[in-house]
Amino acid sequence: MTAVQTTRAPAARPPIAPPSLVRASATIVWRNLLHIRRMPEMLLDVTVQSVMFVLLFAYVFGGAIAVRGADYKEFLLPGIMVQTMVFSSAIVAMGLTSDLQKGIVDRFKSLPIPRSAVLVGRSISSLIHSSIGVAVMAVTGLLIGWRIRNGVVDGVLAFLLLLLFGFAVIWLGIWVGSMMRTVEAVQGFMFTVMFPLTFVANTFAPPESMPAWLRTIAEWNPVSAITQACRELWGNGPPAAADAAWPLQNPVAVSIGWSLVLTAIFAPLAVTAFRRRSRD
Amino acid sequence: MNAAPAVEAIDLVKHFDGTRAVDGVSFVVPEGSVLGLLGPNGAGKTTLVRMLTTLSVPTSGTGRVAGFDVVRQPTEVRRSLGLTGQAATVDEILTGRENLKLIGSLYGLPRKYVREATERLFARFDLLDAADRMAKTYSGGMRRRLDLAVSLLAAPPILFLDEPTTGLDPQSRSGLWAVLRELVSEGTTLVLTTQYLEEADQLADEIVVVDKGRVIAAGTPTQLKDQAGRASVVVTLTHAADLERAAELMSSCSQEVHVERGSRRLTAQAGGLGDMTRIAAVFETSGIELDDLGLARPSLDDVFLHLTGRRADAENASNPSTEGVAS
Ligand SMILES: Nc1ncnc2c1ncn2[C@@H]1O[C@H](COP(=O)(O)OP(=O)(O)OP(=O)(O)O)[C@@H](O)[C@H]1O
Numbered sequence A: 001m002t003a004v005q006t007t008r009a010p011a012a013r014p015p016i017a018p019p020s021l022v023r024a025s026a027t028i029v030w031r032n033l034l035h036i037r038r039m040p041e042m043l044l045d046v047t048v049q050s051v052m053f054v055l056l057f058a059y060v061f062g063g064a065i066a067v068r069g070a071d072y073k074e075f076l077l078p079g080i081m082v083q084t085m086v087f088s089s090a091i092v093a094m095g096l097t098s099d100l101q102k103g104i105v106d107r108f109k110s111l112p113i114p115r116s117a118v119l120v121g122r123s124i125s126s127l128i129h130s131s132i133g134v135a136v137m138a139v140t141g142l143l144i145g146w147r148i149r150n151g152v153v154d155g156v157l158a159f160l161l162l163l164l165f166g167f168a169v170i171w172l173g174i175w176v177g178s179m180m181r182t183v184e185a186v187q188g189f190m191f192t193v194m195f196p197l198t199f200v201a202n203t204f205a206p207p208e209s210m211p212a213w214l215r216t217i218a219e220w221n222p223v224s225a226i227t228q229a230c231r232e233l234w235g236n237g238p239p240a241a242a243d244a245a246w247p248l249q250n251p252v253a254v255s256i257g258w259s260l261v262l263t264a265i266f267a268p269l270a271v272t273a274f275r276r277r278s279r280d
Numbered sequence B: 001m002n003a004a005p006a007v008e009a010i011d012l013v014k015h016f017d018g019t020r021a022v023d024g025v026s027f028v029v030p031e032g033s034v035l036g037l038l039g040p041n042g043a044g045k046t047t048l049v050r051m052l053t054t055l056s057v058p059t060s061g062t063g064r065v066a067g068f069d070v071v072r073q074p075t076e077v078r079r080s081l082g083l084t085g086q087a088a089t090v091d092e093i094l095t096g097r098e099n100l101k102l103i104g105s106l107y108g109l110p111r112k113y114v115r116e117a118t119e120r121l122f123a124r125f126d127l128l129d130a131a132d133r134m135a136k137t138y139s140g141g142m143r144r145r146l147d148l149a150v151s152l153l154a155a156p157p158i159l160f161l162d163e164p165t166t167g168l169d170p171q172s173r174s175g176l177w178a179v180l181r182e183l184v185s186e187g188t189t190l191v192l193t194t195q196y197l198e199e200a201d202q203l204a205d206e207i208v209v210v211d212k213g214r215v216i217a218a219g220t221p222t223q224l225k226d227q228a229g230r231a232s233v234v235v236t237l238t239h240a241a242d243l244e245r246a247a248e249l250m251s252s253c254s255q256e257v258h259v260e261r262g263s264r265r266l267t268a269q270a271g272g273l274g275d276m277t278r279i280a281a282v283f284e285t286s287g288i289e290l291d292d293l294g295l296a297r298p299s300l301d302d303v304f305l306h307l308t309g310r311r312a313d314a315e316n317a318s319n320p321s322t323e324g325v326a327s
């Protein structure tokens, strides 16, 4: 029918140079971080709340929790940091749903940018968000006696494992965020998932003291592997109990494996759900 | 005239499980013209706009914008259009200026251009004073204007506006109309949806009336009004006492005359200007004093109600005040 043709521009049109994925994502990250700067209360979930967890467990419950061969505060810190990182999935989900709900995603989609920029930008800013939380935890930890005892290389490796794990759980967040209609629903759902996920683990107490069936679940929980990995790399606790499940005997390799497996499961689900949501 | 269409819809269909939101809609918008998509709530206007702006994938049919297929060439389509959706999609946490900076950067526009265009657009939309305030402090009308400024940043040749004046006060509405007319005079093609007949009448060259996902009428505002019924001659008397005699006089010229006592107004069906001059001549010689004499076309309201089959209410409402005088 009609041949491709250019339409006369009303005024002189400015040069439009559709940005690359990297540039578009960077712009969206800038925008999301501006939100955090304008509303620092957004950080409460990974700062004040986590500090409270540290203080509660270190000084209130800590005395009652026996950890063989380690100071409880040192034992606790890696667990809290993993919990903070797992939280990025809730953060990404709430941010995405809010943008979908308010039509911001539609606005972005009407622009000549790669569609994935919305997700990439959102993921990166959520990782930065939870990393701020991890940094606050590290400072809090240093103040109450937590230390990295095994040198710089292992110390950095543990932080990289944390980031990798954060990246993996972010897909879960994108999946949930694409399927739910309101921020409140996302919040309710994510908290329901997040609490058992981070508590039925070795985060706050050694799993040896749990009933056998619960201990099995806790030891196969990805959160436990990554927590154990950080503890060992930072020198914050003893190796897993001799009778602990296999993942805890090889925590570093297993937490890398878990991150890859979780990504392999949730990334396709997330992308499909986001695409479906954005077709209507 | 090169009438290459700026926008084409060819048998567009969109089904949401169970709902036929758009059920085979076709139209053509020539370059530089204004199309008004008119329809009641749920007619499918927003769904049509979303398909044509690549936000929603059609179930079937074809859409073209600036000659590009909305499904196969979305990036080219997005470069050619500006969109102001039904709900203002400004970022509330950013300031007005930052909103434009964000969108400018996503278009890959030069920073200098964005800065200058922002000043120009904010001056035009009367937003300069609020430019550095967070958009959440804006009023509804200001958000709309900011949304429009964002849509215009890349000077798109084709602009889609989904109910642009819904929720605006009359003054803001006519202000927005003025801006839109200006854009059209510069050559922008406009596709706008509206529930306000007046708006379509004021702005559109062509109107497509949709209801339940289908086109139920299309044409220029004048054509649509002609479809809905003939014009009428309306006479307003100075003295109510003359009503009876005036009605008789008018009956000699027209088959159907309505008398409204309260407003001293008589309405006669008319074929056109000829009838009006005849009636004017009759009153000239009768000595009856007139306040006003004119030709009234049916309003788009009449057209709309007529077409969507929701005219009955309107008739019932107006009957008691009107009294038929048969000839
Ligand atoms: N995402 C969706 N999922 C399911 N149904 C939808 C969706 N979007 C629209 N619909 C349905 O499609 C129909 C047309 O809706 P649409 O929003 O296009 O109407 P509209 O003419 O823009 O109405 P309004 O004047 O109220 O804005 C409605 O029945 C609506 O409920």
Ligand SMILES: [Mg+2]
Binding pocket: B045, B046, B047, B086, B162
């Ligand atoms: Mg609508």
